[in-house]
Amino acid sequence: MCRRSLWNHILRELKARGCGERESGGFLLGRKDGDTRVIKSFLAYDDIDPKALRGHIVFDGSRMDFVWSECRRLGLQVVADVHTHPGGYRQSKTDRANPMIPERGHLALIIPNFAEKVCLPGQIGIFEYRGRDGWLDHSKAGADFFAVRRFR
Numbered sequence: 001m002c003r004r005s006l007w008n009h010i011l012r013e014l015k016a017r018g019c020g021e022r023e024s025g026g027f028l029l030g031r032k033d034g035d036t037r038v039i040k041s042f043l044a045y046d047d048i049d050p051k052a053l054r055g056h057i058v059f060d061g062s063r064m065d066f067v068w069s070e071c072r073r074l075g076l077q078v079v080a081d082v083h084t085h086p087g088g089y090r091q092s093k094t095d096r097a098n099p100m101i102p103e104r105g106h107l108a109l110i111i112p113n114f115a116e117k118v119c120l121p122g123q124i125g126i127f128e129y130r131g132r133d134g135w136l137d138h139s140k141a142g143a144d145f146f147a148v149r150r151f152r
């Protein structure tokens with residue numbers, strides 16, 4: 001779940017950082033509330049690793065310590081990651097092979113068209129990492145899986 005104003009902010013950041021010509025992305029920090037993950041904050045890859053945006057994304061894993069310290073500071077955890085694609089929102093071979101957080105249940109969101117337009121669940125990729133079982137694709141479930149709401 002994500003508040004609509006925060007979701008719009010995240011998409012604006014992704015669009016601005018990608019300049020319409022390169023992929024951008026970041027970690028989505030939040031809280032687990034039972035089975036529901038609530039997104040509370042966005043941590044852009046290029047704020048953690050200034051060299052991360054190279055057309056496609058190459059994130060330096062040694063910088064994860066900064067991510068964990070931000071989580072501790074804010075009292076949040078990484079609940080998902082998000083990145084843009086130039087075209088559609090299918091996972092690439094690289095995306096499938098390299099989960100940002102290789103933990104069962106981790107969610108990876110993909111925003112099409114470099115986040116050129118505001119898009120909502122139903123128009124984005126939503127993939128759940130299942131360890132050695134690969135990935136579950138929740139994209140078609142859209143708002144039934146990922147609710148973007150005006151209040152929360």
Ligand SMILES: [Zn+2]
Nearest residue numbers: 083085092095
């Ligand atoms: Zn990708």
